[in-house]
Each structure stands twice: as structure tokens, then as C-alpha cells.
Amino acid sequence: MGKMDKNRIYELLSPGIFLFSNRNIPRFSPRATKVLFDIVLKHFGTELDTVYDPMCGNGISACTLQAIFSDSIDTILASDITDTGVAVTGHNLNMITAPEWINYRIHMLETQGDPKSERALRHRIKCAELYRDEYQPGVQPTEQKVFKADVFNPNAKVLKFGSIDLIMTDPPYSRECVWDRDEGDVPDNPVIDFLDSMKPFLSGRGAFALMFDRGVPLEFPGYDLVRREDLKKRDGYLLVPRN
Numbered sequence: 001m002g003k004m005d006k007n008r009i010y011e012l013l014s015p016g017i018f019l020f021s022n023r024n025i026p027r028f029s030p031r032a033t034k035v036l037f038d039i040v041l042k043h044f045g046t047e048l049d050t051v052y053d054p055m056c057g058n059g060i061s062a063c064t065l066q067a068i069f070s071d072s073i074d075t076i077l078a079s080d081i082t083d084t085g086v087a088v089t090g091h092n093l094n095m096i097t098a099p100e101w102i103n104y105r106i107h108m109l110e111t112q113g114d115p116k117s118e119r120a121l122r123h124r125i126k127c128a129e130l131y132r133d134e135y136q137p138g139v140q141p142t143e144q145k146v147f148k149a150d151v152f153n154p155n156a157k158v159l160k161f162g163s164i165d166l167i168m169t170d171p172p173y174s175r176e177c178v179w180d181r182d183e184g185d186v187p188d189n190p191v192i193d194f195l196d197s198m199k200p201f202l203s204g205r206g207a208f209a210l211m212f213d214r215g216v217p218l219e220f221p222g223y224d225l226v227r228r229e230d231l232k233k234r235d236g237y238l239l240v241p242r243n
């Protein structure tokens with residue numbers, strides 16, 4: 001791991017600093033992923049093989065896992081229903097592990113500027129350089145795959161049944177970000193349909209780690225709640241399928 005304090009890394013990983021962020025996707029805090037994944041690690045008590053974010057958006061969760069927890073994860077999978085989400089997540093994950101991608105990003109910032117201000121631009125460039133020089137040398141690349149998929153119709157060509165230790169995701173919120181489908185209607189109870197569609201892909205010890213807007217009333221029939229955690233604006237849930 002690089003010499004930089006892990007706490008400092010959150011600021012650098014925040015969307016819009018040097019990671020790309022798509023305006024249509026709510027800004028997402030890397031810290032929420034970190035807090036929830038620490039709980040996951042305690043629950044598992046050992047390394048995880050495959051971790052999958054099936055609604056990856058800008059990929060901030062996947063990037064946080066790659067930057068901070070790559071020692072504890074073999075493979076990171078990420079998908080989204082939008083082409084933009086897939087593309088942005090792919091670019092962001094590349095920047096987390098490969099200096100040439102950050103160099104290219106710095107070049108783009110320098111040549112295109114920052115619509116906010118010169119000061120904001122300098123700050124972003126400095127953060128990118130800090131990440132590249134002080135932190136990135138210690139980040140072990142995990143195996144990664146980013147692809148397009150609908151959570152209600154999982155891609156069984158990419159995903160293997162019984163292979164995923166953790167499905168960790170941040171589903172759409174009621175107001176800012178909505179459930180979507182390429183074909184067919186969004187189910188009446190999308191959270192439960194999503195869990196049930198994904199369940200066959202979980203390994204024997206598999207679990208879900210989910211983040212929801214604070215105060216959204218939720219029930220998970222067929223799943224045991226291992227832990228609920230206060231993630232500031234959100235609540236985190238660790239669930240396991242009931243046998």
C-alpha cells in the first residue's frame with residue numbers, strides 16, 4: 001500500500017476530484033463503501049473471491065474497493081444498465097491502478113480547463129498527482145470486468161452461478177435516480193425482484209451489502225438482516241439469503 005493515510009484517500013476518490021462523474025448519477029461518497037465493507041470483512045472473517053456491483057453508476061464503490069481493499073478481494077465485477085455508467089466506471093477503474101490513465105486525465109484537465117475556476121482546476125490536478133505519486137504504487141490490481149446488464153435479467157454469460165461472495169450496490173433512490181429497464185416494465189417491488197434475480201449467483205457464503213437513502217421503509221422477505229449501519233445520509237444493510 002502507498003504511504004498516504006487511508007483517510008486522506010477518500011477526498012481524492014470523491015467524484016469530481018479526479019474521477020469522472022456523470023451529472024445524471026447522484027454523487028456518491030467513497031466513505032460509505034469503506035464503512036460498509038469493513039463490516040463485510042468482519043462478517044466474512046477472511047478474503048472474498050468475487051465482489052459485484054450490478055448498479056455501478058460512476059463506479060465510485062468499485063474504485064473504493066479497488067483502491068482500499070484490493071488485498072482482500074480477488075475479482076471485482078461491475079455493471080450498469082446505461083452505456084454511460086459502464087464507460088465511466090471502466091475509465092475510473094483504470095485510473096485507480098494505472099498511472100498512464102491519470103496522466104492522460106491530467107493532460108485533459110490542463111488542456112480543457114475546469115468550468116468552475118482556475119483554483120478548482122489546480123486542486124483537481126494536485127489531487128490526481130498526489131494519488132498517482134503517493135498512493136497508487138501500493139495498489140494491487142485485482143481482476144476486473146465491467147459490462148452492461150439489467151439487474152432484473154442478469155447476464156449469465158458473464159456471471160457464474162454460485163460464484164459471487166458479495167453483491168454490494170447502491171440501488172436507485174426514489175427521487176434522484178430511478179429504476180430503469182431496456183425491455184419490459186420495472187417490477188412493482190424492484191428491491192425484492194433484484195435480490196431474487198441475483199440470489200442464484202451468490203456463493204454458499206454469499207451476502208448482499210446494500211446502501212439506501214435514509215428513512216426509506218424496507219423489508220426483505222426471504223433474507224436475514226445481519227446488520228444495519230448508519231452511513232450518514234444513507235443506511236447500509238448486510239443481508240444473507242434465508243435457507
Ligand SMILES: C[S@@+](CC[C@H](N)C(=O)[O-])C[C@H]1O[C@@H](n2cnc3c(N)ncnc32)[C@H](O)[C@@H]1O
Nearest residue numbers: 028055057058059060061081150151170179180
Ligand atoms: C444510485 S446510482 C449508483 C451510484 C454508484 N454507487 C456510484 O458510485 O456512482 C444507481 C444506478 O443504478 C442504475 N440502474 C437503474 N436501473 C437499473 C437496472 N434495471 N439494472 C442495472 N442498473 C440499473 C442506474 O443507471 C444508476 O447508475
